[in-house]
Amino acid sequence: MQESDMIDHRRLGRELDLFVSDPLAGAGLPIWLPAGAAARHAVEEYVRELERRSGHQHVYSPPLGKRELFDISGHLGYFADDMFPPMRLSADDEFVLRPALCPHHALVFRARGRSYRELPLRIAELGGMYRSERSGVLGGLSRVRAISLNDAHTFCAPEQVGGEVVEILRLIRAVHAALGVRPAGFRLSLRGPGEKYVGDDAQWARAEDLLRGALAGVEYVEAPGEAAFYGPKIDIQIVDAAGRESTISTIQLDFDKPERFDLSYTDSDGSRRRPVMVHRSLVGSMERLFAYLIEVHEGAFPAWYAPVQLVLLPVDDGQAAAAADLARRAVDAGLRVEVDVAGSLGARIRDAARRRVPYLGVLGAREAADGRLALRLRGGRSLDPMPADAALALIGGQVAARAAELLPAG
Numbered sequence: 001m002q003e004s005d006m007i008d009h010r011r012l013g014r015e016l017d018l019f020v021s022d023p024l025a026g027a028g029l030p031i032w033l034p035a036g037a038a039a040r041h042a043v044e045e046y047v048r049e050l051e052r053r054s055g056h057q058h059v060y061s062p063p064l065g066k067r068e069l070f071d072i073s074g075h076l077g078y079f080a081d082d083m084f085p086p087m088r089l090s091a092d093d094e095f096v097l098r099p100a101l102c103p104h105h106a107l108v109f110r111a112r113g114r115s116y117r118e119l120p121l122r123i124a125e126l127g128g129m130y131r132s133e134r135s136g137v138l139g140g141l142s143r144v145r146a147i148s149l150n151d152a153h154t155f156c157a158p159e160q161v162g163g164e165v166v167e168i169l170r171l172i173r174a175v176h177a178a179l180g181v182r183p184a185g186f187r188l189s190l191r192g193p194g195e196k197y198v199g200d201d202a203q204w205a206r207a208e209d210l211l212r213g214a215l216a217g218v219e220y221v222e223a224p225g226e227a228a229f230y231g232p233k234i235d236i237q238i239v240d241a242a243g244r245e246s247t248i249s250t251i252q253l254d255f256d257k258p259e260r261f262d263l264s265y266t267d268s269d270g271s272r273r274r275p276v277m278v279h280r281s282l283v284g285s286m287e288r289l290f291a292y293l294i295e296v297h298e299g300a301f302p303a304w305y306a307p308v309q310l311v312l313l314p315v316d317d318g319q320a321a322a323a324a325d326l327a328r329r330a331v332d333a334g335l336r337v338e339v340d341v342a343g344s345l346g347a348r349i350r351d352a353a354r355r356r357v358p359y360l361g362v363l364g365a366r367e368a369a370d371g372r373l374a375l376r377l378r379g380g381r382s383l384d385p386m387p388a389d390a391a392l393a394l395i396g397g398q399v400a401a402r403a404a405e406l407l408p409a410g
C-alpha cells in the first residue's frame with residue numbers, strides 16, 4: 001500500500017505541477033498545467049509524425065454531433081449507458097457529446113466517392129470525446145469524463161485487413177519503445193453472452209480469424225465479453241502502480257459501421273464494394289497514457305518529453321547575462337529551458353532534482369568567460385565542462401533520437 005502510494009500519479013502530478021483536479025471544474029475533468037501540457041505536446045507531436053510517415057491523414061472533427069449520427073452508428077442503441085444525456089436545443093435539434101470518433105470518420109470517408117486506389121485510407125485524429133463515468137470511479141488522469149483519444153480508422157478492402165493489423169502492431173511496438181511503455185500482455189477480446197453486440201455470427205467469426213492470424217507468434221490471452229459492441233479486438237494491457245489492469249493500445253475490426261453508414265468504394269472492375277473499418281489507438285487517451293507514464297517513470301520522463309529539459313544555473317550574478325544568452329540559444333535550438341537564479345546553488349540543484357529535470361547546466365565565472373558549460377545529469381552525475389554549443393548539441397541529439405538515456409551510447 002505504501003509502495004503504491006509512493007508512485008501514485010496523482011501525488012506526482014501535484015508535486016511536479018503536471019495537472020490539477022479542481023472540484024469547481026468537475027470530477028473527472030482535470031486541467032493540464034504548463035509542465036504537463038509541454039510533456040503531452042511533445043508526445044502528441046511524435047505520434048502525429050509517426051502516423052504521417054505511416055500513411056495516415058489527419059483530420060479535425062467536433063466533439064459533439066446530432067443525435068441522428070449516433071443513432072445510425074449504434075452508440076445510442078448499444079452504448080447509451082456510457083454517454084452523457086442528449087442536449088436539446090429545440091424539438092428537432094438534439095445533440096450528444098460523442099463517446100467515440102468513428103461516426104465522424106465514417107463521414108470523412110463518405111465526404112466524396114472513393115476508389116480502390118485510395119485504400120487503405122487511414123484517417124487519424126487526436127480528438128475529444130466524453131464518457132459519463134460515475135463520480136466514484138474517477139481519479140486523477142486514469143479515469144476521466146473528457147477524453148483526448150489518439151485515434152485512427154483505416155478503411156480498407158477485406159483482403160487488406162490482415163496486413164493492416166500487422167502494420168498497426170508494428171507501430172504500437174515502436175511507440176511503446178519510445179515512450180517507455182512496458183506492456184503487461186496482449187489480449188484478444190471476444191464476444192460474450194448477451195445481446196449487446198451487433199452483426200451476425202459469420203461477421204464475428206471472420207473478424208476473429210483475422211485477428212488470430214495477425215497475432216500468430218504473439219503470446220496472448222482470450223477475454224470473452226471484452227469485445228467492442230461492433231467487433232472483436234486486440235487489446236494491449238498495462239498494469240498501474242496499484243496493480244489495476246487497463247488497455248493502452250487497441251485494434252478493432254468492424255464490419256458493422258460500414259453497413260450502417262452505407263460506405264462503399266469503386267473496385268477495379270467498376271463494382272461497388274463495402275470497405276472494412278479498422279479502429280485503432282496506438283497509445284489510447286492522453287489522460288490514461290500520462291497516468292501510466294508518470295508512474296512508470298516516477299516523474300523522470302525521457303529528456304525528449306520532459307517538461308523542462310535544461311535548467312541553467314549561474315553560480316552568481318556575474319554569469320546571469322551569459323546564462324540568459326545561452327538560454328536564448330537553447331530555445332532557438334528547440335529545447336525547453338529555464339534559468340534559475342533564486343537561492344543558493346545547492347538549493348537550486350536540489351529543486352531541479354525534485355522536478356526531475358534531466359540536464360542542469362552550471363555556469364561559474366570561468367565557464368562564462370570561455371563559453372563553456374558544466375552539465376549535471378539527473379541522478380547526480382557531473383560531466384567535465386565542455387563548449388556550450390557542444391552541450392546543447394549533446395542534449396539536442398538525445399532529444400532528437402528520443403533516447404531513453406541522457407548520454408549517447410558508447
Ligand SMILES: [Zn+2]
Binds near residue numbers: 100101102153279280
Ligand atoms: Zn472508432
